[in-house]
Structures are given as C-alpha cells and as structure tokens.
Amino acid sequence: MELQSVLNQKGLRLTQPRRVVMEILESTSAPISPQFIYRTSQERGEEIGLVTVYRTLDLLMALDLVRRVHGQGGCHGYVSASPGHYHHIVCRECGKAVEFDGAQDLSDLLNRIKKQTHFIIDGHLLQLQGICPECQNG
Amino acid sequence: MELQSVLNQKGLRLTQPRRVVMEILESTSAPISPQFIYRTSQERGEEIGLVTVYRTLDLLMALDLVRRVHGQGGCHGYVSASPGHYHHIVCRECGKAVEFDGAQDLSDLLNRIKKQTHFIIDGHLLQLQGICPECQNG
DNA sequence: CCCTTATTGAAAATAATTTTCAATAAGGAT
DNA sequence: ATCCTTATTGAAAATTATTTTCAATAAGGG
Incomplete structure (x- = not known):
C-alpha cells in the first residue's frame, strides 16, 4: 500500500488511526476539517482521538499526501492529494x-x-473556485 | 481620505478604531494577525478592543480594502490592499x-x-512565496 | 448642540489547537 | 509466536482564536 511504504521509508509506523484518517480523506472529495474527520471516525465505529487527528494531518501534510485548501471566506480544510500536484479547483456549491x-x-x-x-x-499557492458540472444542472 | 469616502458611501461611520486599524495595516508591509493589531494599538496608546479588531477586519475585507493572505504552514494574516489587485507575493524571510x-x-x-x-x-486565489530583494543580501 | 442610531468594548460563550504524560501497540529481533 | 524497544495514542488540561450579547458610547446629520 502507498501509505505503508511512505511511512516505512521514514521509520514511521502504519497505525490504525493513520489508516482511518487516510481512508476518510480519500473517501471524501471535498476539503474537510479535523472535526469532521473525528466525527466520521466515530460514525464508522473506529473512533480516533481528536488530538491524533490533528497530529496525523500534520504528518500527512509533511509527507505530501494531504494538502490544505483555503475557502473564500472561512479558512482551510484538508484534502488528500497526489504527490506533485499542487492545485485544486473547488466547487462553491x-x-x-x-x-x-x-x-x-x-x-x-x-x-x-x-x-x-x-x-x-x-x-x-494557486486555487480556483467555481461550480462543478454536476451542480450546474440544478 | 480614501477610507472616509468609502465608508460614507455605504452609510457607515469613520470611527477612531477603524482609523487606527487601517493605519496599522498600512504601516505594516507583512500580513498581520488580529492579535498583532490589538497589541500594536496598545503600544501606540490608542487601544482598541480585540473584538472591534475582528469586526473591523471583516468590514475592511467586505469593502475590499484589506485582504487575507495564507502562509505556507500556518494560516492567514491580513494586509491592506489596493482595490482590484488580487494577488500578493510574500517574502518567507x-x-x-x-x-x-x-x-x-x-x-x-x-x-x-x-x-x-x-x-x-x-x-x-493566487499567491507567491519567495525572497525579497532586501533579504537576498543577507 | 441635540438626537438618532451605528458602533464600541467588557464579559462570557464557544470553538480551535497545542501540550503533557502515562498507557498502548507496531514491528523488528529472538 | 513472543518479547522488547520505542513510536504513537488519547484523556485531560492549557492555551489560543473567534463569536455572541448587550448596555454604554460617540459619529455626524439636522
């Protein structure tokens, strides 16, 4: 697995919480907050401490597996990201x-x-805002 | 004055706190936090309530006189901005x-x-990072 | 100079994030 | 498979950031 090897290369461990945070990020196409990840982990019956969510996000950012995205007014959320791809376009709907x-x-x-x-x-830092194809038919 | 007229056009008042916040923003070339503005107002002997700093920043952003800037790791600060100019390059030194x-x-x-x-x-949202001419000779 | 009403600021509520530290679990070694 | 070392977790508390409420204040038109 992707995450597994990236972690091992640095002498870091693939733990349950790290796996869950990554799964939640990958199953969500919009930028999400630490709170959201925390609540989702509860709903899935794999509860992670909120502190660990923060720490894991920091780690995943350092590993370039996750990126922070800035909203128009309110500030950032987190999305999983392909290494090397540095930009996102975000649907405002x-x-x-x-x-x-x-x-x-x-x-x-x-x-x-x-x-x-x-x-x-x-x-x-380049980020675009707009309306995605699906939301245009509404 | 610039600020005066922009406010009056909307039926808003030019108050002491608004003047001071704007002055502090304009006298600082780097993005600054609400806290920083608050402390600076104290040092200048024109103390403003922290709550008012927050409210004034919201207002100045709505009026497009101030813009939020995002740092690489830690998040946003505020800078004064010419209306219509939407981008900044920020020195990381x-x-x-x-x-x-x-x-x-x-x-x-x-x-x-x-x-x-x-x-x-x-x-x-486009923002560049780099090193300014002054910091290159150091 | 008065009067109306936008604006302020203190206090408290709420939310976000970080620190600390003992308990736990990953994964290499045996 | 089990042990052992050490990275990692999570609960609690501390810290910081932000918002809400509401009575007191001050801007600026009349």
Whole structure:
C-alpha cells in the first residue's frame, strides 16, 4: 500500500488511526476539517482521538499526501492529494475539490513577477473556485 | 481620505478604531494577525478592543480594502490592499507582502482547466512565496 | 448642540489547537 | 509466536482564536 511504504521509508509506523484518517480523506472529495474527520471516525465505529487527528494531518501534510485548501471566506480544510500536484479547483456549491496541474501555464507569469519585483520566487499557492458540472444542472 | 469616502458611501461611520486599524495595516508591509493589531494599538496608546479588531477586519475585507493572505504552514494574516489587485507575493524571510497583477497571465490556464474539468470558474486565489530583494543580501 | 442610531468594548460563550504524560501497540529481533 | 524497544495514542488540561450579547458610547446629520 502507498501509505505503508511512505511511512516505512521514514521509520514511521502504519497505525490504525493513520489508516482511518487516510481512508476518510480519500473517501471524501471535498476539503474537510479535523472535526469532521473525528466525527466520521466515530460514525464508522473506529473512533480516533481528536488530538491524533490533528497530529496525523500534520504528518500527512509533511509527507505530501494531504494538502490544505483555503475557502473564500472561512479558512482551510484538508484534502488528500497526489504527490506533485499542487492545485485544486473547488466547487462553491457542493465543495468538491478536483486536482489540476498548473505549473507550465504559470511560467510566463512567474517570469514577469520575477522581473518586476526582483523577488526570488520559490513557491506558489494557486486555487480556483467555481461550480462543478454536476451542480450546474440544478 | 480614501477610507472616509468609502465608508460614507455605504452609510457607515469613520470611527477612531477603524482609523487606527487601517493605519496599522498600512504601516505594516507583512500580513498581520488580529492579535498583532490589538497589541500594536496598545503600544501606540490608542487601544482598541480585540473584538472591534475582528469586526473591523471583516468590514475592511467586505469593502475590499484589506485582504487575507495564507502562509505556507500556518494560516492567514491580513494586509491592506489596493482595490482590484488580487494577488500578493510574500517574502518567507521577512514576511513582507507585495501586490502584483496577474489576471491576464492566468487566462490560458483558466481556459484549459475549464475544458478539462467542465467547471464554471468564477474565482481564484493566487499567491507567491519567495525572497525579497532586501533579504537576498543577507 | 441635540438626537438618532451605528458602533464600541467588557464579559462570557464557544470553538480551535497545542501540550503533557502515562498507557498502548507496531514491528523488528529472538 | 513472543518479547522488547520505542513510536504513537488519547484523556485531560492549557492555551489560543473567534463569536455572541448587550448596555454604554460617540459619529455626524439636522
């Protein structure tokens, strides 16, 4: 399993709570909160301590298996993510988040900003909002 | 004054606390927290209630005079913003945030994602991270 | 200068997140 | 399969962030 090997490579253990958090994230297409993960684990009869949810999210983020997503007004939620894919488009109706790849299209912009500001640019946060195909027929 | 007229147009009042919050935001080039604004107001001898700081930030955001910025790990801070400019590049050394305009450069990307995902895209969040010119000589 | 009403701020309620530490469980070694 | 080491968990408490409530205050038009 994906998670198993990533953890082992770092001398970390694949535990029940870590498995459950990852499963819940993967079975949910919208960004979700620690609270939501906690409640879902209860409903599934595999209750995890809320503290552990926080810790596990931190870990999964560090491993690049999960990413934080920012809402328009209220702040972040978490989604599982393919390594290397850094962007999401989020539906403002149902909340579903879909990954997309944006690196190439950004290079013109990045070069321009580099020239204009003389910053060294070493990271970016790009996120789109809109309405997904399903919610358009409603 | 800028703030004065924007407020009056909506039947809102220019109060001492609102002036102070705006001044603090404008005198700080990095994104700052409500707490920071609160403490700074104390230091300046123009103390504002923390609750009022929160309310004023909400208001200034609604008026598009202030914008929320997301850090890499820890979450948001607030910066004053020119109306219509929607992006910032943030220095990861000193925290300074500089505005830039990115709308045109994004249109290719947006069109591509539109075709790929069939989302209607009606908003985006773009933020760059890097090192500012000053911090490069250090 | 008065009056109306938007706005403030103190206190308390609520929610979010982090810290601490003893008990537990993963998984390599035997 | 069982033992042993040590990473990991979870309960409780501490800390921090944010929102709500409501009486007192102050902006600014009349």
